[in-house]
Amino acid sequence: MKRLRPQLIFAAAILVTGVLSGLIGAFITLLVRAVQHLTYGYTQGPLLLGVIASSPERRLLGPTLGCAAAGLGWWLLRRKVTVPGLNHAIRADRPFAPMPMSIDALLQVLAVGSGASLGREQAPRMLAAVGTELLIRSGSLPPEQRRIVLAGAAGAGLAAVYNVPAAGALFTVGIVLRSWRPTAVLVAVATSSLATVTAWPVSHGAPTFDWPPTDLTGQAVWTALAVMPIAALVGAGFNHLVSRSRPPAPPKSWALVPAIGLAGLATGLASLWLPQLPGNGKSIVLESLSGAAPLAVAALAAVLKPTLTALFIRSGAAGGMITPALSTGTATGAFIALAIHQFGGQASVPTTALIGGAAVLGVTQRAPLFAAMFTAELTHPPLDVCGLLAIAALGAHFMGWIHRRLTKS
Template sequence: MALTFLLHLIERCAYGYGHGSFLTGVHATPWWRRVAATTGGGLLAGTGWWLLRRRRNVPSLNDLVHKPAASQRIGTVLADALLQVLIVGSGASIGREGAPRQSAAVLAATATRRLRLADIDQQALIAGAAGAGLSAVYNTPIAGAVFALEIILRTRRPRTIAITVGVSLTGTSILWLIHGTGPTYRLPPMTSGWAPVAVWSVIAIVPCLILGRAFTRLTHAARRHPTAATPRLILSLGATGIALGVAGWWAPELFGNGKAVIDAIADGNRSLALLTTLIVLKPVATAGYLRAGATGGLLTPSLATGAAMGAVVAIVLHNAGFPVDVPSFALIAAVGCLATTQKAPLFAAMFTFELAHPAVWELACFVITALGASYLNNKRALPRPSRRSQRNRPKKAHPKDGSYTES
């Protein structure tokens, strides 16, 4: 709750609006203030990260779950989370779920450090807390538990499932007292039948796979060579903020974690040229911040990229005379892209479903797209053996006649 209130406070101070959504506030802000907000946020966050990282490394989420000693750096982790909130609130194209995830994880690790728990149960509690931080931000209690199980722990142990589900539901229910139980993304009711959506859930598998793999390669390359913890980090994030602010003169939907893209699709601001440009610029903007040295989540940027692609396809079909529903097409493409980037089909389907609360039958379409994209992604990830390696394979005796065959 504290991080959510802080994020909204930074957004309103940076862009000078008092009511309405973030996208509405950005649209009402003059161009010079957009540039000043992203640039100032980059300079301030860059200064904080330089001071923080030059002394010690910030533990990752996996370190907090699997390495008990990482929880001793609670101050470092919380300071890094606050800097993430600062740069996302100023408009950076980074997901805002990274800060509550790692904050909840380090607090849970600190609280359970002296308890006499088995390692596997302690890891389940910490991972469940990270999932609860995610679910509390986006009001996705089931997806938070699936995140802990499918992405962090990668287990189906019944006891671990019970722990993570309990922690995620508890964390989200506390936030319901403040924000209510409504969906994060409010989309208009469906205007077409189920048949076009069902067909699109199958056709979208390959385009989502291609787009998701391109997003992953771009962001992985940016993360592999980030700006070092030197004064150059400050200038790098400031320059990235200037570039985003200039691009935001024409496309304010680039600002923020990606919710602005979904809001634009829901509000009917569906310029074909704008959405087509967002398919390219959103991953580039996210990779630019990662390359400059920022840290944060990638869930909603990849979700928004896929949604823009699905909306483009729906608008083209709609202009050609086919009665298709643009938000539904956007959600299905968002699921496929997210499933590819995270390699977690069940999480992608449930996360998107809980974000938008569409019709229940659409969940089946989400699962089809997510499983199809993940299957093809995993299949392509397997290396093909060369002919030379096949010739050098060890031989084994045949169990019946003692002859040798290729193993």
């Protein structure tokens, strides 16, 4: 029995991590919705409809005040402590700062719910990892197992929020751990699956986006090949813009309050003409997949989304980059399909938009398998579309790799 005890403790830690991550993911989903409803004054439906229905004054004041409040919170927090980076802390086996990391995650929820152009996926990842670390910090697990379980919690938090268990597992092993050892893969699959199922009462086990009826022809393959180099350039541009905007160290002065508030005001001003801009990018993906956006709107969304994201990063805000990059890619793909239509050609707008999203995300995350699986699980498209997502993400990632090598030499 003593020989089995370490394995039983490890199995129990995996079980608790998966369930806890799912509960946290469900909580964050509900909390973001509550902040969005308060900011834009609506009670049901997607954020896009809430922004459209809100008054111009609310579109301006809501994100300005909400983002300024988040900036006030970050100023008060960073005056006292430094919040460690989650992925680096896990890989380096460094102790967490539970309270600062938890506060930072909740401030991210406040900012994103108020309309900040940042991803919400970082908050559940942080809270899931912190909660797991508090449960296993007594030394009951060896360091290697502890690192794997904490990485599993981070990926499981992402899986629970978006109902993407396979993508959550790939995120764990490919981005957080950067290890494909069998134990790491098994823990990643188990924790992400448990978290996803635990969050089903909130996510309803449904994909984040409904896949619209669309005919897939042989031309879609050529469209996917055409999207790859463009997506590689867009992804490289997104990374360059965000990297140049990121301060050398997180700002700690009182200027955080007006700076993040002004970024919120800029988002509010832009939303007067493009109501899909506030938030993490879900509204842009929704409109891109519907094919309802005119050519000029798709082009503006592809340019303004990364610009607003960089503005928030420059102001000192913190948040995820996955969904801003994804939405930039889907807007780019929709623009390409609509441009083909403009010149008399034929291209499926939803398929091309999703291909663009997978390709850009593959470049920005440097993880093409994760990008393809994430976009597939978000929409549940036909299997042949899933194949095109993988081809586009791998191709754009390879082109991005060549670009990085050439710029370094």
